[in-house]
Amino acid sequence: xxxxxxxxxxxxxxxxxxxxVIHHPEKPNGALVLMFxxxxxxxxxxxxxxxxxxxxxxxxxxxxxxxxxxxxxxxxGEIPIGRAIDSYDAVQTGLFKDDALVFLQYLxxxxxxxxxxxCGLCGGALTAIIAAAAADEVDGVVFIAGPVTVTxxxxxxxxxxxxxxxxxxxxxxxxxxxxxAWGRFxxxxxSYRSLFTSLKVKLAARLKKSxxxxxxxxxxxxxxxxxxxxELFNRxxxxxxxxxxxxxxxxxxIMPELDRATYDFDSVFAKKVLRHFTESAHLxxxxxxxxxxxxxxxxxxxxxxxxxxxxxxxxNLP
Amino acid sequence: MNINWxxxxxxxxxIIEKHGFYNRDGKNLxxxxxxxxxxxxxxxxxxxxxxxxxxxxxxxxxxxxRALAAKGLAxxxxxxxxxxxxxxxxxxxxxxxxxxxxxxxFNDFKNRHALQKTALLGLRWxxxxxxxxxxxxxxxxxxxxxxxxxxxxxxYDFLRMNLxxxxxxxxxxxxxxxxxxxxxxxxxxxxxxxYNIAGGFYDKAAAATLKGxxxxxxxxxxxxxxxxxxxxxxxxxxxLRAALSKAEIKAVPREFEWEKTETWRPAPPLLFGETINFxxxxxxxxxxxxx
Numbered sequence: 001x002x003x004x005x006x007x008x009x010x011x012x013x014x015x016x017x018x019x020x021v022i023h024h025p026e027k028p029n030g031a032l033v034l035m036f037x038x039x040x041x042x043x044x045x046x047x048x049x050x051x052x053x054x055x056x057x058x059x060x061x062x063x064x065x066x067x068x069x070x071x072x073x074x075x076x077g078e079i080p081i082g083r084a085i086d087s088y089d090a091v092q093t094g095l096f097k098d099d100a101l102v103f104l105q106y107l108x109x110x111x112x113x114x115x116x117x118x119c120g121l122c123g124g125a126l127t128a129i130i131a132a133a134a135a136d137e138v139d140g141v142v143f144i145a146g147p148v149t150v151t152x153x154x155x156x157x158x159x160x161x162x163x164x165x166x167x168x169x170x171x172x173x174x175x176x177x178x179x180x181a182w183g184r185f186x187x188x189x190x191s192y193r194s195l196f197t198s199l200k201v202k203l204a205a206r207l208k209k210s211x212x213x214x215x216x217x218x219x220x221x222x223x224x225x226x227x228x229x230x231e232l233f234n235r236x237x238x239x240x241x242x243x244x245x246x247x248x249x250x251x252x253x254i255m256p257e258l259d260r261a262t263y264d265f266d267s268v269f270a271k272k273v274l275r276h277f278t279e280s281a282h283l284x285x286x287x288x289x290x291x292x293x294x295x296x297x298x299x300x301x302x303x304x305x306x307x308x309x310x311x312x313x314x315x316n317l318p
Numbered sequence: 319m320n321i322n323w324x325x326x327x328x329x330x331x332x333i334i335e336k337h338g339f340y341n342r343d344g345k346n347l348x349x350x351x352x353x354x355x356x357x358x359x360x361x362x363x364x365x366x367x368x369x370x371x372x373x374x375x376x377x378x379x380x381x382x383x384r385a386l387a388a389k390g391l392a393x394x395x396x397x398x399x400x401x402x403x404x405x406x407x408x409x410x411x412x413x414x415x416x417x418x419x420x421x422x423x424f425n426d427f428k429n430r431h432a433l434q435k436t437a438l439l440g441l442r443w444x445x446x447x448x449x450x451x452x453x454x455x456x457x458x459x460x461x462x463x464x465x466x467x468x469x470x471x472x473x474y475d476f477l478r479m480n481l482x483x484x485x486x487x488x489x490x491x492x493x494x495x496x497x498x499x500x501x502x503x504x505x506x507x508x509x510x511x512x513y514n515i516a517g518g519f520y521d522k523a524a525a526a527t528l529k530g531x532x533x534x535x536x537x538x539x540x541x542x543x544x545x546x547x548x549x550x551x552x553x554x555x556x557x558l559r560a561a562l563s564k565a566e567i568k569a570v571p572r573e574f575e576w577e578k579t580e581t582w583r584p585a586p587p588l589l590f591g592e593t594i595n596f597x598x599x600x601x602x603x604x605x606x607x608x609x
Contacts, residue, residue: 003346003405007337015329044402047512074380076329084582291487297512
């Protein structure tokens with residue numbers, strides 16, 4: 001199809017100009033999909049994933065809009081200078097929600113769509129679900145590889161995640177019978193720190209009784225006053241999910257197999273929370289992509305992501 | 319210098335921003351222009367680095383463009399065909415497309431705004447491309463931020479991320495780098511960090527090296543070394559400086575990263591400061607902005 005993309009701009013409530021790209025379909029199916037930037041990075045997404053995915057949806061009749069909220073990409077605004085990790089929790093608890101709603105109003109008025117979906121990856125998935133919970137007009141959310149935990153930067157930087165420990169231990173086990181691996185071990189070429197830390201983390205993860213979610217957990221709640229010391233369930237995410245279910249909105253969680261976000265998703269959300277929502281089971285779907293990493297960097301995983309997204313969106317058309 | 323780096327991306331009524339698509343031989347290229355509200359005499363075209371390095375450093379380019387426009391220069395950010403917001407797929411873009419994109423947007427920018435002075439600027443592989451195209455475009459100034467000198471090594475190293483992906487997904491390396499290169503030469507497209515690379519592109523991009531090249535560009539050049547240890551200039555940059563007729567090297571410590579995102583500093587003050595001083599020294603601002 002002919003190139004049919006348009007740049008547009010609008011201001012948020014702070015007077016900051018924000019920019020986006022609209023992908024116009026040849027034969028519109030009446031649905032509008034808003035794709036939110038992945039956190040501190042912009043609307044193109046890593047490996048141009050969002051450009052490719054937007055064009056894929058565009059071919060299927062969706063009007064797709066890739067967005068830069070304020071403070072990222074070409075948009076106005078400032079994120080405080082410092083460690084990037086210091087801004088992650090803010091993104092994951094709704095930093096860009098208001099901007100998302102400004103975009104929604106403009107695009108809703110312009111296209112008058114019959115269905116509206118929010119879509120995001122990683123931090124963008126959190127923007128999508130948090131903003132969707134606050135907007136009556138949104139019909140559903142495509143939540144891709146979003147982290148459902150929040151963490152303190154100090155904890156994050158000083159601790160090995162169990163998912164990474166799993167990968168390292170699996171690698172060590174594979175090389176257990178390799179003479180050259182033992183040679184590296186005895187000659188000091190092995191990273192003993194990685195070896196012992198991964199074993200320790202894996203053991204601890206096995207023994208750990210989950211304290212991450214107890215139904216009344218306030219971790220992640222900025223008003224709780226509690227110090228966040230680890231991988232803790234993101235309360236804002238939970239409340240947004242609960243709001244979606246109460247209002248009858250739909251959501252698909254698309255989770256890559258080889259991703260720590262999926263590890264956390266399973267351990268603190270899928271196994272412990274979703275079972276309390278059996279009455280809303282028709283509203284949510286968990287889809288998993290095997291052999292996919294956080295960035296869907298193989299052609300197979302990319303194709304799978306696109307197909308799953310299109311299939312779910314199409315099944316929710318009027 | 320009278321620039322507040324911490325607020326460079328705040329709304330500024332003295333800057334006109336124009337975003338849209340530019341048609342180069344039937345290919346729609348994304349571009350963002352940053353123009354001062356008054357007269358425009360000089361402009362800078364910013365050439366993007368390669369693949370994920372572009373994504374991670376986009377905000378640096380936007381911040382520089384705004385800083386330049388705030389001081390009276392026109393600045394242009396754009397995406398190559400098949401990259402960023404531009405039309406096409408990454409694997410469809412030939413190496414020659416990258417050069418044609420730069421040449422076309424540069425000439426259009428210069429002519430449309432009747433620029434009396436022009437500069438080409440690039441980070442990493444964007445610097446390499448800027449240096450290569452400068453020989454035809456003859457900008458008044460060339461600014462190379464940590465340019466890739468040995469492109470053969472750079473692109474060979476880039477393939478390592480495909481091996482890391484094989485290790486994660488398959489648990490072992492199935493195709494080593496030499497086999498991947500052969501695959502590309504046999505017509506296959508290989509995927510590295512999510513980017514599809516074809517053999518024709520790989521071979522030409524790897525061969526278009528600045529290492530040992532006789533440089534025909536005769537304008538003033540600033541080579542910026544961005545490294546942990548700014549005291550010691552790397553020999554390869556010294557060699558490039560010697561190959562250019564009027565080049566100087568400045569060194570700044572690393573204020574941001576391009577291979578990961580650990581530091582959020584969209585307007586690195588030392589790098590921007592040296593760059594603006596160089597432009598100023600060569601009359602781009604029409605006055606001494608430090609006075």
